[in-house]
Amino acid sequence: MTRCDGRKKNELRDVKMEVGVLKRADGSAYIEWGNNKIFAGVYGPKEVIPRFLARNDRAYLRCKYSMTPFSVEERKRPGPDRRSVEIGKVTTGALAPAILLENYPNSMIEILIDVMQADAGTRCAGITAATLALVDAGIPMRGLVSACAAGKVDDEIVLDLCKEEDNLGQADIPLAILSRTEEITLLQMDGIMTENEVEEALGLAIEGCKSVYQMQMDALKTKYGD
Amino acid sequence: MELMVSERELVVPGTLLAKGKYSLGDGVTREGNEIFSTLLGLFYFDEGKKMVRVVPLEGKYLPKAGDTVIGRIDKVLPGKWLVDINSPYLASLDPKSALHDRIEDLSKVYDVGDLVFAKIDYVDEIYNASLFTKSMPYGKLRGGVLVEIRPTRVPRLIGKKGSMIYMIKQETKSKILVGQNGLVWVKGNSDMEGLIKKVIELIDNEAHISGLTDKMKEYLESEMKDFNS
Numbered sequence: 001m002t003r004c005d006g007r008k009k010n011e012l013r014d015v016k017m018e019v020g021v022l023k024r025a026d027g028s029a030y031i032e033w034g035n036n037k038i039f040a041g042v043y044g045p046k047e048v049i050p051r052f053l054a055r056n057d058r059a060y061l062r063c064k065y066s067m068t069p070f071s072v073e074e075r076k077r078p079g080p081d082r083r084s085v086e087i088g089k090v091t092t093g094a095l096a097p098a099i100l101l102e103n104y105p106n107s108m109i110e111i112l113i114d115v116m117q118a119d120a121g122t123r124c125a126g127i128t129a130a131t132l133a134l135v136d137a138g139i140p141m142r143g144l145v146s147a148c149a150a151g152k153v154d155d156e157i158v159l160d161l162c163k164e165e166d167n168l169g170q171a172d173i174p175l176a177i178l179s180r181t182e183e184i185t186l187l188q189m190d191g192i193m194t195e196n197e198v199e200e201a202l203g204l205a206i207e208g209c210k211s212v213y214q215m216q217m218d219a220l221k222t223k224y225g226d
Numbered sequence: 227m228e229l230m231v232s233e234r235e236l237v238v239p240g241t242l243l244a245k246g247k248y249s250l251g252d253g254v255t256r257e258g259n260e261i262f263s264t265l266l267g268l269f270y271f272d273e274g275k276k277m278v279r280v281v282p283l284e285g286k287y288l289p290k291a292g293d294t295v296i297g298r299i300d301k302v303l304p305g306k307w308l309v310d311i312n313s314p315y316l317a318s319l320d321p322k323s324a325l326h327d328r329i330e331d332l333s334k335v336y337d338v339g340d341l342v343f344a345k346i347d348y349v350d351e352i353y354n355a356s357l358f359t360k361s362m363p364y365g366k367l368r369g370g371v372l373v374e375i376r377p378t379r380v381p382r383l384i385g386k387k388g389s390m391i392y393m394i395k396q397e398t399k400s401k402i403l404v405g406q407n408g409l410v411w412v413k414g415n416s417d418m419e420g421l422i423k424k425v426i427e428l429i430d431n432e433a434h435i436s437g438l439t440d441k442m443k444e445y446l447e448s449e450m451k452d453f454n455s
Contacts, residue, residue, distance in 0.1 A: 026284075027284065044314065047316075100255075106352050137285070138265065138283070138378065139285070141240070141265075142240060142255070142262070144240055178240075220238050224236055224266065224283060
C-alpha cells in the first residue's frame with residue numbers, strides 16, 4: 001500500500017524540534033511535525049491565580065491549547081472553543097504524571113501551546129513540545145513524555161496520520177507515554193476498530209513514541225550539550 | 227553498584243544515573259534499585275559520601291535557610307513586609323528581624339519597591355521564608371543597578387572561593403552584592419555599572435566555559451582601556 005504522501009506504514013513525518021525559542025518564557029520549545037508548526041511555553045512555578053486553586057501539597061498544573069486564526073485553511077474564530085478546552089485538559093492529564101508537582105507546593109505551572117499551522121496530530125505534537133519546554137524551564141520530572149498517533153486508513157493500520165488520512169480515514173488513536181517506563185498517560189480514539197487492530201495500532205504508536213523520544217533527546221543535547 | 231554516566235555529563239529528566247546503594251543528592255530519584263535524574267543538568271558523583279546528584283542548568287530559585295538574597299518590597303502590611311525574592315514564593319520580613327525600635331508606620335522604613343539585601347532566617351515545608359535585615363551588611367540598597375541572572379548560574383558568577391566576583395570588584399572598583407536568588411546589585415560610577423552589567427550577563431550566558439575568570443579579566447581590561455583613553 002502506498003500512502004498519500006509516500007511514507008511507509010510505520011514511518012513518521014519529518015519532525016524538527018528546537019528548545020528555548022521564546023525569550024520571556026521560563027522554558028519554551030518549537031516543533032515542526034510535518035506541516036504542524038507549534039510553539040509551547042512554560043511559565044512558572046509562580047503564584048497561583050486565582051488564589052483558591054492553590055494546594056498545600058503540590059503545584060497546580062494548567063495547560064492551555066489554542067489555535068491561531070490562520071492555522072487552518074478556513075479562518076478559525078479566535079478564542080477558546082470546545083475542542084481546545086478538551087485538548088488543554090487531556091494535555092494536562094498527559095503531562096501531570098511526569099512532573100514532580102509535589103516539589104512546588106502552593107504554586108502554579110502554566111503551559112501555553114500555540115498552534116501556528118495545523119495539519120493533524122496537533123495534540124501529540126503539542127505534548128511533545130510542552131515536555132521539552134518543561135525540561136527547558138528546569139522543572140523536575142520523572143521522565144520525558146513523548147506522543148504520537150496511529151490510525152486506520154483504507155483498512156490498514158498506519159502510524160502518524162497526515163491531514164488527508166485523518167479526514168478520510170476510519171480511525172485515529174493519539175497516544176502519549178512516559179518514555180522511560182512506557183506508562184500510558186494519554187489514550188484517545190475516534191472511529192471504529194476491532195480489538196486486534198487497536199492492539200496493532202498501539203504497538204505501532206509506542207514504537208513511534210520511542211523515535212519521538214530520541215528526537216527530543218537530540219533537541220535537548222543540541223541546546224545544552226557542549 | 228555501578229554508575230551509568232560519567233562525571234559532568236549532561237543528563238535530562240529520566241536518565242538512568244546509577245544502580246545500587248548510593249546516597250541521593252539533589253535532582254535525583256530512586257525507583258527500586260535504580261537512580262534516575264529528575265532535572266536537566268550536569269551529573270556529579272561524590273566519592274567520599276557515595277552520593278549522586280545533578281546540578282541543574284535551569285530553574286527557579288527556591289528559598290533555603292542561610293542564603294543571602296536581594297528582594298524587592300512587594301507589600302507593606304500592618305505587621306510585616308512581604309518581599310519578592312525572585313522565586314515562586316513571597317518571603318516575609320518581620321519588624322522584629324529588621325528594626326531595633328518599634329515603629330508604627332512600616333512604610334517609612336521600607337516602602338513598596340525598595341530593594342533590600344537580606345539573609346533567609348528560616349524556611350518552612352511549603353517555602354514560606356522569613357528574612358533578616360537587622361545587622362550589617364543587610365538592609366536597604368540605595369541607588370545602583372539591578373542585574374538579573376539565572377539563579378542556577380550564581381555559583382559561576384561567584385567563582386571558586388569568590389574568585390570571579392573578587393576579580394570584577396578589584397578591576398572595576400565598584401560595589402557588587404550577589405543574591406543567591408539570581409539578583410545582583412551593582413553600584414559604581416555609571417560607565418562602570420553598564421560595563422559590569424554586560425560582564426555579568428556574559429557570565430550568565432557562557433557559564434559552561436572553563437577558564438571563564440581569565441577570559442572575563444581580559445575582556446574587562448580591554449574595555450577599561452577604552453574608558454581611560
